[in-house]
Amino acid sequence: MATTDGRAPRRRVDARSSMERITAAGRKVLGRGEASLEQIAAEAGVGIATLYRHFPNREAIVRAVLEDILETDLLPLIERAADSPHTRQALQGIATHLLDLITEERGLVTFAGNFADVAVEVLQRFSASLHPLLVRAQHAGEIRADLTAEDIPHFLVMAVAGLALPGTTPSLRARFIALLFDSLNPADATPLPPLVTGEDDLRASVGNVART
Numbered sequence: 001m002a003t004t005d006g007r008a009p010r011r012r013v014d015a016r017s018s019m020e021r022i023t024a025a026g027r028k029v030l031g032r033g034e035a036s037l038e039q040i041a042a043e044a045g046v047g048i049a050t051l052y053r054h055f056p057n058r059e060a061i062v063r064a065v066l067e068d069i070l071e072t073d074l075l076p077l078i079e080r081a082a083d084s085p086h087t088r089q090a091l092q093g094i095a096t097h098l099l100d101l102i103t104e105e106r107g108l109v110t111f112a113g114n115f116a117d118v119a120v121e122v123l124q125r126f127s128a129s130l131h132p133l134l135v136r137a138q139h140a141g142e143i144r145a146d147l148t149a150e151d152i153p154h155f156l157v158m159a160v161a162g163l164a165l166p167g168t169t170p171s172l173r174a175r176f177i178a179l180l181f182d183s184l185n186p187a188d189a190t191p192l193p194p195l196v197t198g199e200d201d202l203r204a205s206v207g208n209v210a211r212t
Helices: 007-030 037-044 048-054 058-081 087-104 115-125 127-139 151-163 170-182 201-211
Strands: none
Touching (some): 007 058, 087 151, 087 170, 115 127, 127 151, 151 170
8 A cells, every 4th residue: 555655656666667777778788799687787777686676587688678679669560550551561571670670689589598488478468469460461362361360479489580690681581581471371371280279389399499
């Protein structure tokens, strides 16, 4: 319960401010390449104990940075794409931009050992935003009809595992994203096998690829 002098609300504001500073510092430090929690804390202007209080491990930092990337840089693209007459092209542009953003944070993919798991988890939260675009592309015959919005995070993370790595250029990523999207609507596609509830093989295999 809040005290009459407002100390509890002030603590919440201070905590939010610290978390925002640490997240921004995470993006900046990871953008320089290899990073440590101590470097992120120093960049944020907080002690390591404060960092650990809000972000107990590396995965928590990666989750916060990815959420910031999606909310500040990707959601506006998704919102603008709602009126695009070329839905598949818009989806492809969103995927390419996501890879570019993650690649700019050069240390992000390697900072946490289970980056793929964290990325799928974060991207799943945004699958609802992509669902209307996917349906429009399917109605236009541009994307295979049996693809679901829940498939897209796994699809994107597999692309990240192969393309958001040091040495890949924007033009190379754009070429392979185009190839990947072509695979989503082949003329004689084999129907996708049904997903099995509770099965973790896909996430495990994606995680193994990202960690190799």
